Amino acid sequence: MGALVNEASNIAEQSNIENSSRAQRTQWVLNAPNPPSLWREFVESIKDNFFIDHGSMFSSSSTQKQRWRFAIWVFRVFRALFPVFDWGRSYKLSKFKSDLMAGLTLASLSIPQSIGYANLAKLDPQYGLYTSVVPPVIYALMGSSREIAIGPVAVISLLLSSMAQKIVDPVSDPIGYRKLIFTATFFAGTFQAAFGFFRFGFLVDFLSHAAIVGFMGGAAIVISLQQMKGLLGISHFTDKTDVISVIEVVWRSIHTSWNPLNFLIGCSFLIFILMIRYLGRRNRKFFWLPAIAPLISVILSTLIVFLTRADKHGVKILKHIKRGLNPSSAGQLQLKGPLVGEAAKIGLISAIIALTEAMAVGRSFATIRGYHLDGNKEMVAMGMMNVAGSLTSCYVSTGSFSRTAVNFSSECQTVLSNVVMAVTVLISLELFTRLLYFTPTAILASVILSALPGLIDIREAYNIWRVDKLDFLACIGAFFGVLFASVEIGLLTAVTISFMKILLIAIRPHTEVLGRLPGSDIFCSITQYPIAVKIPGVLTIRIHSNFLCFANSNFVRERIIRWVIDEEKEVKETKGSIQVVILDLSGMRNIDTSGIQALEELQKKLVSQGIELALASPCSQVIHKLKLFKFVEKIEGRVFLTMGEAVDGICCGSKMVGP
Numbered sequence: 001m002g003a004l005v006n007e008a009s010n011i012a013e014q015s016n017i018e019n020s021s022r023a024q025r026t027q028w029v030l031n032a033p034n035p036p037s038l039w040r041e042f043v044e045s046i047k048d049n050f051f052i053d054h055g056s057m058f059s060s061s062s063t064q065k066q067r068w069r070f071a072i073w074v075f076r077v078f079r080a081l082f083p084v085f086d087w088g089r090s091y092k093l094s095k096f097k098s099d100l101m102a103g104l105t106l107a108s109l110s111i112p113q114s115i116g117y118a119n120l121a122k123l124d125p126q127y128g129l130y131t132s133v134v135p136p137v138i139y140a141l142m143g144s145s146r147e148i149a150i151g152p153v154a155v156i157s158l159l160l161s162s163m164a165q166k167i168v169d170p171v172s173d174p175i176g177y178r179k180l181i182f183t184a185t186f187f188a189g190t191f192q193a194a195f196g197f198f199r200f201g202f203l204v205d206f207l208s209h210a211a212i213v214g215f216m217g218g219a220a221i222v223i224s225l226q227q228m229k230g231l232l233g234i235s236h237f238t239d240k241t242d243v244i245s246v247i248e249v250v251w252r253s254i255h256t257s258w259n260p261l262n263f264l265i266g267c268s269f270l271i272f273i274l275m276i277r278y279l280g281r282r283n284r285k286f287f288w289l290p291a292i293a294p295l296i297s298v299i300l301s302t303l304i305v306f307l308t309r310a311d312k313h314g315v316k317i318l319k320h321i322k323r324g325l326n327p328s329s330a331g332q333l334q335l336k337g338p339l340v341g342e343a344a345k346i347g348l349i350s351a352i353i354a355l356t357e358a359m360a361v362g363r364s365f366a367t368i369r370g371y372h373l374d375g376n377k378e379m380v381a382m383g384m385m386n387v388a389g390s391l392t393s394c395y396v397s398t399g400s401f402s403r404t405a406v407n408f409s410s411e412c413q414t415v416l417s418n419v420v421m422a423v424t425v426l427i428s429l430e431l432f433t434r435l436l437y438f439t440p441t442a443i444l445a446s447v448i449l450s451a452l453p454g455l456i457d458i459r460e461a462y463n464i465w466r467v468d469k470l471d472f473l474a475c476i477g478a479f480f481g482v483l484f485a486s487v488e489i490g491l492l493t494a495v496t497i498s499f500m501k502i503l504l505i506a507i508r509p510h511t512e513v514l515g516r517l518p519g520s521d522i523f524c525s526i527t528q529y530p531i532a533v534k535i536p537g538v539l540t541i542r543i544h545s546n547f548l549c550f551a552n553s554n555f556v557r558e559r560i561i562r563w564v565i566d567e568e569k570e571v572k573e574t575k576g577s578i579q580v581v582i583l584d585l586s587g588m589r590n591i592d593t594s595g596i597q598a599l600e601e602l603q604k605k606l607v608s609q610g611i612e613l614a615l616a617s618p619c620s621q622v623i624h625k626l627k628l629f630k631f632v633e634k635i636e637g638r639v640f641l642t643m644g645e646a647v648d649g650i651c652c653g654s655k656m657v658g659p
Helices: 002-030 038-049 063-081 084-090 093-120 125-130 134-142 154-164 174-197 201-206 209-226 228-232 243-254 260-282 288-308 340-369 375-390 401-409 416-431 441-451 458-467 469-484 487-507 553-573 593-608 620-628 643-651
Strands: 149-151 398-400 510-516 523-525 538-544 580-584 612-616
Touching: 002 620, 002 643, 063 084, 063 375, 084 134, 093 125, 093 149, 093 154, 093 288, 093 401, 093 416, 093 441, 125 416, 134 149, 134 375, 134 416, 149 401, 149 416, 154 174, 154 209, 154 340, 154 487, 174 340, 174 375, 201 340, 201 487, 209 228, 209 243, 209 340, 209 458, 209 469, 209 487, 228 243, 228 260, 228 441, 243 469, 260 288, 260 441, 288 401, 288 441, 340 375, 340 398, 340 401, 340 487, 398 401, 458 469, 469 487, 510 553, 510 643, 523 538, 523 643, 538 553, 538 643, 553 580, 553 593, 580 643, 593 612, 593 620, 612 643
Parallel strands: 538 580, 580 612
Antiparallel strands: 149 398, 510 523, 510 538
C-alpha cells in the first residue's frame, strides 16, 4: 500500500515539474524581446547596403580612431563597388592569355550582332558598336560575374524601338529619336543603380520565370518577323510589332517590292551559320567556329556584293558607318520638357527587363562555376554602366545569353574578356568601318535570326505547364501579348497574371487540420500523412499565411469556423466534443489590426460554443502585437512554445496564464 502511495506521489511530483517547466517555456514566448521598429529596420538596411560595420563606427571618443574607422569604411565601400581591386591582386599572365582569346572570340561575334541590333533599335549601325565599347569596360570595373558578356541585345533593342517610335518617328526626326533613346538609357541606368543601392532588387522578381520564358519566346518570333525587312530587301515596312501587321506587310511586299537577291544572300548565309553552329556543338574542340561564323559571313557577303556590284541590282547595303571613338552625348539628354515622363517610363521598363535578363544569365553561369553573385551589387554595376553609356552615345546594354555562352566556352577566367572585346570593337570603329560599306543588310538579318532560337524554350514551357498551370497562364499570356499586341502589352499581361496569382494565394491561404505522428511529438497534416492521429477533444489547425492581414483574415476566420463545424459533426457521431482549438502560427511572420480583429471574433465565436482558443509557436512580431492588443489576456495566456507542448498542456488540464 505504501509503495502505491509513493508511486502516486512520484507521478504527481513529476507532473508538477513538467507543468512548471512548461509554464516557464510559455513565459519565454510571452516575454520575448520586442521586435525592432520600422525605423530601426530601415536604418539597418541602409547600413547593410553601404557596408557599414554594425559596431558603432564612431563609438570611440578618440578623434584619431574615428578617422581611422571612417577611412576603413570608405575603403570597404570603394572595394565593394569595384571588385576589380579584389580579383586584380591575384591576376596572372596565364589568365590573361585565356581572357585575350575569349575577348577576341567575343568581339568576332559582337561586331556583326551589334550592328544588327542597332538596326533593330532603329539607330545607325555605329551606335550598336558604341554600346559594345563603354558599358563593357565600366562593368569590368564594377561587376563581379566572370562570364557575362555585356552589350546590346535583341530583346532590349526591340523594346526600345517599339516604345520610342510611338513618341518620336525615327525616320522623320532621327535626331529627336536618338535624344529620346539616350535619355531613356540614362533613366534606365539610374533606376538600375537605385534598385541596387536601396535593395529594391525584388522589383525585378515581379517578372516571374514563367513570364520571362513566354516573353522571350514571343519577342523572338516578333524579332524574326522584323528581320523580313532586311531578308527580303523591303523598303517600306510597318512600325508596328504585332505579328498580324508584320505578316500583312510581308505578304503585300512579296507581290510587289521584294528583291530575290537579298533573300538568296540572307538565306544562304543563315544556313551557313546554322551548319557551322551544328558542327561546333558536335565537336567541342571547334567551339570557336560558331562564334566567328557571323563575322566570316559578314566578310564573305561584303566581298561578294563588292565584287559583283550587287548593290546596283537591288541588294540593299549598309553604306556609310561613322568611324571613330564614342562621341559624347551628354548634351543630347532631355532632362526637361514634355518627353521626360515618357523617357522615364521607357527607361524603367527597359531597366527591369535588362536586369532580369542579366541576372538570369549571370547566375546561370556563376552556378556552373560554383560562386555566388550579389544581385544588388550587380544592379549597381549595370546601372552605372548604362548611365556612363548614355553619356557616350550608347543605348541600353545588358548581359547577352548567346555571347556569354561563347565567352564561357572560350574558357574566360575573368571579366577582363569584356575589356578585350571592347578594345577590339574600338579598333574596328577606328580602322575598319569603311570596309563595311558594301555589307548587305540581309546578312545582318541572318546574324540576328541565327541568335534567336535560343530565346524560344519549348521544353521549359512544357515543364511549366506540368508543374504549375497558373504559371503557364502567365507564360502564354506574355507570349500572346507580345505576339498579337505589343511588347508593353505582353509585359503588362504577364505581370498582371503573376500579381493575380500572388493575390489569389495571399487572400485565400491554405489551412489544414493537424494530427500527431504515432510515437513522436511531431504534428503534421492528416491529409498528407493519414497515419497522423487526431487528439480527442482538441482541434489543431495550421495557418499557411506569412501575413494575416485585412486581405485574408476574414477568409481564415471563416475557414477555421467551418473546420470546427465539420469536426463537431464528426465527433458527435463518436459521442465526443471539441473543447479546445489550437492554432499553429509557426508559419506566420506578421499580423495587422484586421488580423487581430479576426482572431478576436473567432475567439468570441468559439467561447459562445464552449470552446477555448490557444496559440502555438508565434513569432516575436506576432506575439508583440497580440500583447499590445491585450489578446493574450483574452485567451487567458494560452500561448505555447510548440504544438506538442500546447496539446500536452491542454490535455493535462493546465492553463498557462501570462503576466
